[in-house]
Amino acid sequence: MVTIEEILERARGYMPEEDLVLLSKAHVFAEEFYSGKHRLSGRPYLYHALMVTDILATMRLDVPTLCAGLLHGVLKKAANLKDTEKTLREAFGDDITNIVKGTTKITDVQFNSHLAYQAENIRKMLLAMSSDIRVLLVKLADRFHDMQSLRYVPRDKQLEFAQETMELYAPLASRLGIDWLKRELEDLSFSYLHPEEYEDLSSKIHTSLADRETYVDEVKELLNRKLNEHGLKQFRVLGRPKHLYSIYKKLVAQSIPFEKVYDKVAFRIIVSSIKECYEALGIIHSLWPPVDGRFKDFISTPKSNMYQSLHTSVVGLRGEFMEVQIRTEEMDQVAKEGIAAHWAYKEGKSISSKDARLFKWLKQLVHTLQELEDPREFLDAVKGELYGEEIFVLTPTGEVKEFPKGSTPIDFAYSIHTEVGNRCTGAKINGMIAQLKTQLKNGDLIEILTSAKQKPNRSWLHLVKTARAKSRIRQWLNQEEREKTLQVGREICERELKRHNFSLKKLIKTGHLKELLKTIACNSLDDLMRRVGSGKMTVQSIIKELQPQEIRDTLPEDIVQEATDPRGGKKRDRDNIILVSGADNVLTKISHCCMPVPGDEIVGFITSGRGISVHKASCPNLTASDQQRLIAVSWAEDIKATHRAHIQVIARDQKGFLATLSNTISHDDANILTLEATTSSGGIAKISIVVEISSREHLLRLLQHLQQLDNVLEAKRA
DSSP: OOOHHHHHHHHHTTSOGGGHHHHHHHHHHHHHHTTTOBOTTSSBHHHHHHHHHHHHHHTTOOHHHHHHHHHTTTTTSOSSHHHHHHHHHHHHHHHHHHHHHHHSOOOSSOOSSHHHHHHHHHHHHHHHHHHOTHHHHHHHHHHHHHHHTGGGSOHHHHHHHHHHIIIIIHHHHHHTTOHHHHHHHHHHHHHHHSHHHHHHHHHHHHHTHHHHHHHHHHHHHHHHHHHHHTTOOSOEEEEEEOOHHHHHHHHHHHTOOGGGOOOOEEEEEEESSHHHHHHHHHHHHHHSOBOTTOOEETTTSOOTTOOOOEEEEEEOGGGOEEEEEEEEHHHHHHHHHTHHHHHSOBTTBOOOHHHHGGGHHHHHHHHHHTTOOSHHHHHHHHHHHHSSOEEEEEOTTOOEEEEETTOOHHHHHHHHOHHHHHTEEEEEETTEEEOTTOOOOTTOBEEEEEOTTOOOOGGGGGTOOSHHHHHHHHHHHHHHHHHHHHHHHHHHHHHHHHTTTOOHHHHHHTTOHHHHHHHTTOSSHHHHHHHHHHTSSOHHHHHHTOOSHHHHHHSOHHHHHHTBOTTSSBOOOGGGGEEETTBSSOOEEEOTTTOOOBTBOEEEEEOSSSOEEEEETTOGGGTTSOGGGEEOEEEOSSOOOOEEEEEEEEEEOOTTHHHHHHHHHHHTTOEEEEEEEEEOTTSEEEEEEEEEESSHHHHHHHHHHHHTSTTEEEEEEO
8 A cells, every 4th residue: 555655755756845745734634534434445545545646646746636636535425515625625725626626526416317427427527627637637547546446346337437448538548648547547448348358368468478578679689789870879779568458459450360460569769859760760661661551750740639759560570560659758758648748747836828738629629518418429429539540630721630530521621610611512632622521631731612502411410520510510400400490380380370360470469479488388489480390389289278268269269179179188189199208289100111019119200390200219210310309209008099010021932822921910900001022033022011000019919920821931020
């Protein structure tokens, strides 16, 4: 167990003694607060806090960050959150308290799903760290020690925790350029997510250790000799095994056995100047042939986290692939410590405005993500921005912009300005005209072409990769949809009221519009029109609310009667078999593409002017649709109606089979609406039938009986 004395000694190496007084004070506070509190491992909670602080001290972070490391669990463990936060502020000030608060999960708000809970905690953390990156540095150290202690957690929690670490925290560490932490988090997550593969790979790596060490020594000796021969004097050659998860990804991606992974070792050459970086690269390529497409120059175009290095892969000694990285001592420090190297303690001062530019990407990400309300869409956007390979392209002025691999000119256009994105018609890539669907590549020079007549369309959502582009496209589509539903709603209301010699204008003149809007919970007449246009409300349900006698006297009797049956109850029709979450009297329609029947899991899709289309939850057409237009629906109880279902029968074609098939369906009290049959040259008949049935159970019973017929090979729902 690390002690506070060891942490203080480590901190003395880079900060003045007087600053350590505050760290000692934080330790006394933490020791008293955490007294009697334990982790699942049985160890005192203080042990965890000290381990987190020690990790932060090895990264040479400032004293407020170290104090926050000691105190990061205080608000999470507090019996009275408000009083504890006040005590923290009085004792340690706003700076430390805000870091602690930013790392604390939301626990006092109830969410309707775990997904929503997870999304809100991540949203809160991203928002906090966009104003102070130290929130993320403490959170990463906390997560690193949590992963080291994960064996004490139940298996289902292990999987959940490891998945979140792999998808969120490891990419965040990579974004900050803290490479060692990214590797550790990935390998720890890998060991829990795929334990058998991890053990197998570990065993094979250990078995080949001696051969690999011999190979590394041979390569290092050769590189040292050749670099010296070419006049380089101050340099270091390092060789390290690639971490397990990176090897595993290569095995999966290339579908190759372990023995075929040749670049299990990465070599690094550290020189004294940028000029020598390129000289060393020339020497490497004169020794061994480079692999096409595997050279990257991050010195001339640094990553957003200021990472700089030359990367090349060559067919090295004994014909084995080798990865070589070449950089200066300063670049190597940034590569190992990332943003922490820029945040390193500087005479007691906080981060400079120059260093703060490193966090611009994070602020832009948070700004974009704030517009995404759906938890699943939010989490997908976070993963899309953080996870996966990046590419670097240039603007006409030479500015370097970073995008996820697979991005298109549309992503580039929206990164410049929303209007540029909305009016984007194409691009010039390296001076050549390119289509919007063209995927950008490293080093491309991009110039966007626009037109005042252009506008976004839904297919763009499948072309873009960045959260910003997706958010802006959806924003435009939603606004267009609002205008369209407003127009449709007006047309529907005017048409329906006109049938009864009435109009919207006349309704407004009666003076009861304000009361009507209040009764049906609409903010304005436009809001009411949009509800009608989207199918969330019918004209008849509006008329039904016009109950005051003076209004009823102004309307023809048949309008009021349309909304009710002769007995004064709700009109019963086919639509009443569907219940819509949070709404009454909504137009619904069973979708023809998947034909759900009672018993199927269903979901509603809000159409423009045609009410709500009801689909099976598994309907493939929903995956490509706007997820914001989905609405919860359910089957009503005591449904007494027939339903259409589409079934498919594959059978051997024999004389009289269709008659047998029809008799079986009739015998099961089902009615054939349509029947189409085709026969292949091999004598196999494919029969598509739409039948009327009473329920899902009725349909399953019918399919079972059809399957039992002699010539039937398969009978299923289409």
